[in-house]
Amino acid sequence: MSRYTDAIIAWYDANARDLPWRADDATPWGVLVSEIMLQQTPVARVLPVWHAWLERWPTPAALAAEPSGEAVRAWGRLGYPRRALRLHESARAIVDRHGGEVPSSHADLLALPGIGSYTAAAVASFAFGQRHAVLDTNVRRVLSRLVSGEEYPPKAPTKAETRLAESLVPAAAPTAARWAVAVMELGALVCTARSPRCADCPVLDGCRWHRDGRPAHTGPPRRAQTYAGTDRQCRGRLLAVLRDADGPVGKPALDVVWSDAVQRERALDALVADGLVDPLDDGRYALPGG
DNA sequence: GAATCGTGGTT
DNA sequence: TAACCAAGATT
Known part of the structure; x- marks a missing residue:
């Protein structure tokens, strides 16, 4: 338990977005679908597709019964359409290997196609209330600033980041799950990549980056993501x-x-x-x- | 470890 | 306006 935990959880309770996959009636399947769709894709663009998807395929079995092309079509313009294919494969694997129920263990989730360490931890935490370090790009950025004093984390996740994230996870599973979603939300709404809203930050006093005067990122440019003509x-x-x-x-x-x-x-x-x-x-x- | 894999809003 | 960036995974 760190000195950040309580403040960030309290901030989350007061400032969390009202997202449908966080609703009380959200199913593990709904959470899983949201996590796949949200990979590299903003919430605003996911929302309408998620609603349509869950209405059409409220269970893994419903999706598994359809051709994979229907998943690709329903994916629309979310991008990275291989995700749709893998979500469809996952639905069939869930039916075949798990009786149609989204598995709750991190290992079983990780074994599904399209689910890596982040998504497995996120589903286990958000849908099943388990204790995991959930390390996405938001959390990496928050911890980088808060603890390391760096504006941005390394390009690829490091073992040091994983160790740091694990060291901050509260001991009790229910609290750990709240912490996971809370610190992610802080990164999404306040500790943003471009123009962080430090005035609204619940842990500003403890932030090393802020204390050091918010030094600009040093080192190589972060990306040169050209697209036209590719x-x-x-x-x-x-x-x-x-x-x-x-x-x-x-x-x-x-x-x-x-x-x-x-x-x-x-x-x-x-x-x-x-x-x-x-x-x-x-x-x-x-x-x-x- | 680096490259690849979509799309569209924001600055 | 070109560059940046958005809850990553796979090869």
């Missing part, structure tokens, strides 16, 4: 054609969305290899029917 953009265009079509489409319908034929073929092949696109025997293409 294979990713090309893949997005191709898949959008299939998502927006009622059924299979011919090759010409795909060809028109990207002029560079070499890149286009490479991207299409990759989509097929990923299982996001089915090449049909008649030469047309469709969302996966499995």
